[in-house]
Amino acid sequence: MPYRQVVGSTDLGPPTDTLPVTTPRFGGPAELAAALDSVGYLPDTGLAAAAFLALRLRRPLFLEGDPGVGKTAFAQAMADVLDAELIRLQCYGGIDASQALYDWNFPRQILELRAAREAAGGTPDVTSLYTREFLVRRPILKAVETSPSVLLVDEIDRADDEFEALLLEVFENNSVSIPELGTIGGAVPPLVVLTSNRTREVHDALKRRCLYHWIDHPDLPREVEILRRRVDGLPDELAGQVAAAMRRLRSANLVKPPGVAEAIDLARAAVELGERSLTDTLADAALGTVAKHHDDRAEVRRLLAPAPLVASGSSAGPDLPDRVDLPDRVDLPDLPNRVDLPDRVDLPDRPRS
Incomplete structure (x- = not known):
């Protein structure tokens, strides 16, 4: 051997x-x-x-x-x-x-040199200082x-x-x-x-x-499997949502797109927070696991958990009726179909100076 x-x-x-x-x-x-x-x-x-x-x-x-x-x-x-x-x-x-x-252990060499000088009463052999004993690998x-x-x-x-x-x-x-x-x-x-x-x-x-x-970013099925293996207690639905969110973020114009490490961090944060799906609450709490640049924070927050088109239970803004009924037809006053103009308009002659 x-x-x-x-x-x-x-x-x-x-x-x-x-x-x-x-x-x-x-x-x-x-x-x-x-x-x-x-x-x-x-x-x-x-x-x-x-x-x-x-x-x-x-x-x-x-x-x-x-x-x-x-x-x-x-x-x-x-x-x-x-x-x-x-x-x-x-x-x-x-x-x-x-x-x-490699390097040399200079502090130890100096101590050895002083000790040898005191023992010998003269100048010691410095070659003895460059042996494996003083080598730093x-x-x-x-x-x-x-x-x-x-x-x-x-x-x-x-x-x-x-x-x-x-x-x-x-x-x-x-x-x-x-x-x-x-x-x-x-x-x-x-x-x-x-x-x-x-x-x-x-x-x-x-x-x-x-x-x-x-090495490219993993495809969706492989990233889901990576998350399942690396994060204990991760629900399957959440693993798929996190992997899908990573694909959205990587296709966006971010300063620092997330890698697999950020996906694992987000999944672990979700487990620690007791979340079973990628919600707005999780996106807010775990934003720092994915957004690693200040200019990316807003876009990352938007793409992690896209907000619904109409927020339920929102009290912001005035109350509007559910439906506005409009008349089927608006009658306008009759207007003449044609305006008759004279065939010729005679202008006065230009005065001579």
């Missing part, structure tokens, strides 16, 4: 969290989809096929889609079915190697050394171009180069899942090394 391998300097020592490789083998996309279904994630056919090939071909899987469609939840589900550790790297502007790969290095593992590089579109180049080097060799130690690699590469909300275009060089899949 293969274990993680460490390549490079011999003073690295054995890893402290060596795990055997126990990655399950799936016979095909349908079998993987069934496994994901068993842990509560309902993938479409394309996503199951892309994930299956990513496992077999040992390629990173690049997922794009609108926020809230289940990209991050997919990585967690894959970690569950693979019985692997999920290691998450949240990207942001300015992220670099010290946050993604960041998510990518930890994923390379851990088998099995799922590395989630979340929202790669928020990172800079230089960070994409850093990922290319790591994914190419499944190893991390540390000048002070050498090259640390693993026997089995982790399953890498990169997600993007498409706030910017990721470079083609990174996409070419990945399998690509676009």
